[in-house]
Amino acid sequence: MPPVIEFVWLVVLLPFVGFLANGALSFWKPDAKRWVSAIGVGVLVAAFVVALAVVREVAVIRPGEPYIVSLWSWMPIGDLHVDVAFQVDQLSAVMLLVVTGVSMLIHIFSVGYMGADRGYPRYFAYLNLFVFFMLVLVLGASFPILFIGWEGVGLCSYLLIGFWYDVKTNADAGKKAFIMNRIGDFGFLIAMFMIFKATGSLAFDQVFGSASRVFAIGGPTITAITLFLFLGCTGKSAQIPLYTWLPDAMAGPTPVSALIHAATMVTAGVYLVARTNLLFAMAPISGAVVAGVGALTALWAATIALKQWDIKKVLAYSTVSQLGYMFVGVGVGAISSGIFHLVTHAFFKALLFLGSGSVIHALHHAYHATHSHDDPQDMRNMGGLRRWMPWTAGVMWVATLAIAGVPGLSGFFSKDEILAETFIKGHEHPVFYVFWAVGALAALLTAFYMTRMMLYTFHGPSRAGAEEQRHLHEAPWVMTGPLLVLAAGSLLGGVLNLPEILPGAGWLKEWLEPVTSAGDFFRPEAHLTPGTEWTLLGLATLIAAAGMLGAWRLLKPAGVVRAADAPAETGFQRVLLKKWYIDEIYDALVVRPLVWLSEKVLWRAMDAGVIDGAGVNGSARVARGFGAIGSWLQTGQVGTYVFFFVVGVLLMLRAVTRS
Amino acid sequence: MLLGPALGVSALLFVIGVGGVLLRRNAIVIFMCVELMLNAVNLTFVSLAQQLGPDGQVIVFFVMAVAAAEAAVGLAIILAVYRHKESVNLQDINLLRG
Amino acid sequence: MREILFWAFAGVGVVSALLCVTRRSAVASALWLVLTMCALAGEFLLFDAQFLAIIQVLVYAGAIMVLFLFVIMLLNLGRGGPSDLRGWFGRAVAVLLAGGIGVQLWALVRAVRGAGGFAGETAAYPLPTGELARMEQTRGAVGMVADPLLRQYLVPFEITSVLLLAAIVGAVVLAKRKI
Numbered sequence: 001m002p003p004v005i006e007f008v009w010l011v012v013l014l015p016f017v018g019f020l021a022n023g024a025l026s027f028w029k030p031d032a033k034r035w036v037s038a039i040g041v042g043v044l045v046a047a048f049v050v051a052l053a054v055v056r057e058v059a060v061i062r063p064g065e066p067y068i069v070s071l072w073s074w075m076p077i078g079d080l081h082v083d084v085a086f087q088v089d090q091l092s093a094v095m096l097l098v099v100t101g102v103s104m105l106i107h108i109f110s111v112g113y114m115g116a117d118r119g120y121p122r123y124f125a126y127l128n129l130f131v132f133f134m135l136v137l138v139l140g141a142s143f144p145i146l147f148i149g150w151e152g153v154g155l156c157s158y159l160l161i162g163f164w165y166d167v168k169t170n171a172d173a174g175k176k177a178f179i180m181n182r183i184g185d186f187g188f189l190i191a192m193f194m195i196f197k198a199t200g201s202l203a204f205d206q207v208f209g210s211a212s213r214v215f216a217i218g219g220p221t222i223t224a225i226t227l228f229l230f231l232g233c234t235g236k237s238a239q240i241p242l243y244t245w246l247p248d249a250m251a252g253p254t255p256v257s258a259l260i261h262a263a264t265m266v267t268a269g270v271y272l273v274a275r276t277n278l279l280f281a282m283a284p285i286s287g288a289v290v291a292g293v294g295a296l297t298a299l300w301a302a303t304i305a306l307k308q309w310d311i312k313k314v315l316a317y318s319t320v321s322q323l324g325y326m327f328v329g330v331g332v333g334a335i336s337s338g339i340f341h342l343v344t345h346a347f348f349k350a351l352l353f354l355g356s357g358s359v360i361h362a363l364h365h366a367y368h369a370t371h372s373h374d375d376p377q378d379m380r381n382m383g384g385l386r387r388w389m390p391w392t393a394g395v396m397w398v399a400t401l402a403i404a405g406v407p408g409l410s411g412f413f414s415k416d417e418i419l420a421e422t423f424i425k426g427h428e429h430p431v432f433y434v435f436w437a438v439g440a441l442a443a444l445l446t447a448f449y450m451t452r453m454m455l456y457t458f459h460g461p462s463r464a465g466a467e468e469q470r471h472l473h474e475a476p477w478v479m480t481g482p483l484l485v486l487a488a489g490s491l492l493g494g495v496l497n498l499p500e501i502l503p504g505a506g507w508l509k510e511w512l513e514p515v516t517s518a519g520d521f522f523r524p525e526a527h528l529t530p531g532t533e534w535t536l537l538g539l540a541t542l543i544a545a546a547g548m549l550g551a552w553r554l555l556k557p558a559g560v561v562r563a564a565d566a567p568a569e570t571g572f573q574r575v576l577l578k579k580w581y582i583d584e585i586y587d588a589l590v591v592r593p594l595v596w597l598s599e600k601v602l603w604r605a606m607d608a609g610v611i612d613g614a615g616v617n618g619s620a621r622v623a624r625g626f627g628a629i630g631s632w633l634q635t636g637q638v639g640t641y642v643f644f645f646v647v648g649v650l651l652m653l654r655a656v657t658r659s
Numbered sequence: 660m661l662l663g664p665a666l667g668v669s670a671l672l673f674v675i676g677v678g679g680v681l682l683r684r685n686a687i688v689i690f691m692c693v694e695l696m697l698n699a700v701n702l703t704f705v706s707l708a709q710q711l712g713p714d715g716q717v718i719v720f721f722v723m724a725v726a727a728a729e730a731a732v733g734l735a736i737i738l739a740v741y742r743h744k745e746s747v748n749l750q751d752i753n754l755l756r757g
Numbered sequence: 758m759r760e761i762l763f764w765a766f767a768g769v770g771v772v773s774a775l776l777c778v779t780r781r782s783a784v785a786s787a788l789w790l791v792l793t794m795c796a797l798a799g800e801f802l803l804f805d806a807q808f809l810a811i812i813q814v815l816v817y818a819g820a821i822m823v824l825f826l827f828v829i830m831l832l833n834l835g836r837g838g839p840s841d842l843r844g845w846f847g848r849a850v851a852v853l854l855a856g857g858i859g860v861q862l863w864a865l866v867r868a869v870r871g872a873g874g875f876a877g878e879t880a881a882y883p884l885p886t887g888e889l890a891r892m893e894q895t896r897g898a899v900g901m902v903a904d905p906l907l908r909q910y911l912v913p914f915e916i917t918s919v920l921l922l923a924a925i926v927g928a929v930v931l932a933k934r935k936i
Contacts, residue, residue: 634755634756635753635756636752636753636754636755636756637749637750637752637753637756638686638749638752639681639684639749639750639843642680642681642689643681643850643854646677646680646681646854646858647854649858650854650857650858650861653858653861653862653865654861656865657861657864657865657868661759661760661763661803661804663866664763664764664767665763665800665804666866667863667866668767668770668771668800670859670862670863670866671771671859672770672771672774672793673858673862674855674856674858674859674862675771675774675775675778675855676774676778677854677855677858678778678851678852678854678855679777679778681843681847681850681851681854681855682778682779682842682843682847682848682851683778683841683842683843684841684842684843685783685834685841687783687825687828687829687832687834688783688786688841690825691777691786691787691790691825692777692778694790694817694821695774695777695778695790695793698793698794698797698817701797701809701813702797702800702801705800705801705804705806705809706804708804708805708806708889709804709805709889712889713889713892713901713902713904713905714905714909716806716808716809716901716902717902717905717906717910719806719809720809720812720902720906721910721913721917723812723813723816723817724917724920724921725917725920726817726821727816727820727821727921727924728920728921728923728924729924730821730824730825731824731924731925731927731928732924732927732928732931734824734825734828734928735927735928735929735930735931735932736931737828737832738828738831738832738931738932739931739932741832742934747832747834748841
């Protein structure tokens with residue numbers, strides 16, 4: 001094993017050290033802002049550098065089998081042997097770069113965005129801890145290690161969503177995220193148990209090595225395992241039915257939304273399916289389910305995003321929608337396409353979130369000066385901001401063009417790749433044509449609502465008051481710098497995996513080939529004719545153009561009213577604004593019955609009635625009963641005592657005479 | 660030898676004493692029955708002293724001394740109780756009821 | 758001769774014991790008990806325990822029972838009041854239990870006899886017949902008791918004197934009207 005790769009644990013350790021240091025500072029020296037910034041950002045830069053070195057090594061060697069760096073033996077229990085070990089291969093290399101790179105940029109952004117916050121050291125401590133867990137997740141060499149990272153990022157998500165914990169809605173949002181994730185984790189655990197029972201191991205190399213022997217293709221076991229794994233993914237990656245936590249998670253600081261709920265944590269589900277792609281390849285039904293749920297989620301979330309007024313909520317639903325695309329990709333077996341979209345999405349979605357962060361920061365600053373109580377996140381209070389924030393507007397347009405699928409930018413290539421692979425699979429089963437159509441419709445809506453967002457925020461007349469306008473200005477360079485880097489990625493990232501008809505094609509696909517080769521054995525080989533491929537490319541361009549132009553023409557920024565004066569929505573628009581009332585439905589169907597069950601049955605009947613009444617108090621009553629019998633003997637009459645005395649003597653005499 | 664019959668008489672007296680203790684309610688009479696039991700035991704010791712040595716008689720001596728002390732204190736207690744309760748009937752002395 | 762006397766004294770003793778236990782009047786009970794003690798004193802004489810017989814009459818019958826009578830008089834319990842014997846249930850219980858003890862004692866005695874006991878077979882015992890009487894000749898009736906008492910049993914003897922002191926103090930304290 002090359003020496004650089006042996007040190008991969010250093011990448012994981014550095015953010016953890018940052019967490020400890022910043023945590024300590026938050027207790028004992030909460031005002032030491034410079035130290036916190038230096039440590040918090042420094043460890044991430046160092047981690048990124050080490051990650052680069054590791055990935056470079058992988059690029060040079062191009063190993064056919066993954067390198068396993070085993071640190072220590074964690075759980076040697078009977079037949080189960082789980083080691084703390086990291087796996088370095090092409091897939092983990094990609095994830096490593098995305099996680100450390102984007103995290104580094106967002107840490108730098110946070111220095112400016114969170115600079116004035118009281119909990120600055122605590123913020124960086126949690127953020128470093130999150131990166132630590134995310135790295136454990138993507139580098140784990142076995143299901144339990146991955147699960148540690150899985151749970152850990154869930155924990156950090158909870159801590160960071162509820163970062164401003166003195167507001168109850170923030171704390172509630174954190175709880176909601178954690179609890180919904182837990183439901184998914186239950187699926188993950190069941191899958192792990194089943195995998196262990198079938199293969200006798202939980203390490204990736206052993207499970208994948210023995211999978212073709214142990215599982216019957218398309219059989220009930222492998223289908224169940226993969227469906228349970230996917231349940232975990234729906235929780236972590238916010239797919240139907242467990243997506244409702246992600247829009248609520250926007251209660252956390254915007255850099256958190258960018259890092260955790262756009263670029264890294266929510267992509268963990270996609271990574272999991274990519275890592276276990278062999279298992280999904282052996283269970284075609286699960287693959288179809290994954291793709292179907294992904295497609296449906298993409299469309300569903302896009303419809304909701306059409307009518308949201310809060311800029312972060314638009315982006316949140318956009319994230320849910322784009323994650324759906326990624327699942328469509330990995331569901332139809334196009335692992336590299338799904339990962340490709342993961343990478344490009346990390347660039348432009350992080351960019352969009354950070355940009356919106358700059359916007360919110362500016363409005364906040366303005367409202368602070370004028371003592372206004374308006375919502376700085378509501379687009380109805382914005383408008384024409386490009387006059388005061390040209391750089392931010394510029395980079396956000398780059399990201400919008402990317403996500404809408406304008407040809408040449410990264411998003412065009414990654415989204416098109418996924419839709420093309422879905423179309424190919426239509427040969428096997430016509431349902432995939434349906435999925436393709438749903439995906440195309442969602443792409444149309446995506447272009448539309450993203451353009452809507454940009455129009456209402458940066459163009460048209462400004463709906464901010466004259467006094468506020470005087471305080472609006474561009475964000476400082478510590479915040480705008482990372483935006484530029486991400487914009488470059490959004491612009492040029494397409495070269496990672498160009499379609500087959502163009503020269504220099506499929507670089508990422510080739511890079512990930514050792515990871516996907518085992519699964520490819522079970523996937524039927526298929527290609528598009530060049531004609532079909534050009535048609536699809538043209539169609540994608542048309543969709544993007546139609547969406548954007550449609551928004552430009554149909555929506556009138558001048559007609560938008562300030563949030564405080566806006567009339568309530570009615571009819572179908574209201575349904576979309578209220579997210580199809582899903583939260584209310586969940587509340588009635590799931591939450592209320594559960595609360596009723598807990599209170600009336602488990603608390604009153606079981607705990608108070610049975611355990612307290614019969615168990616605790618009951619045994620006390622029994623003891624007291626025995627005591628009452630005993631005290632019945634204490635008559636106070638000497639005659640009674642003499643009687644027992646004589647009886648005792650009698651018995652003793654019997655004993656003596658017997659012997 | 661008279662040892663057998665003597666032990667028998669002693670046992671009989673002892674049993675009569677036990678019966679008296681269980682039968683009566685007057686505290687003083689009960690006390691007297693206890694003295695009767697002690698006397699029965701004294702007879703046993705004396706009759707066995709014939710076979711086993713004068714030590715038996717010494718023990719009787721001690722028994723008598725202890726019986727005297729016990730009688731004095733016990734009757735003093737009964738006097739004290741009588742002053743409170745105006746009665747020596749055991750049924751009336753039940754303040755220690757649990 | 759000795760046997761006749763034995764049975765006579767025994768009979769008197771048992772009968773007066775029975776009467777003692779069953780009289781309604783406390784004074785009557787006390788007096789019958791005195792008679793029982795005197796009968797026992799006679800028995801002691803038959804068993805070569807002359808000193809003890811005298812002591813029995815002097816201390817037991819003469820002092821302890823007199824004390825009983827004093828207390829009975831003091832508490833004015835002389836006249837027979839309502840009978841203080843227990844009801845038919847109490848009597849049944851008393852008879853049963855006392856009978857039970859009697860049976861056990863009889864079994865005990867038989868066991869001792871079976872092991873090579875008394876009534877003729879004296880081989881099991883350390884002292885030959887009449888040895889005690891001979892001891893008495895040599896040392897005197899009092900000496901026979903006093904010798905072991907003041908040699909081997911000196912410590913219990915002294916302790917008994919302390920016991921008697923404690924009894925005196927206790928009796929005085931308990932019986933006083935005002936401390």
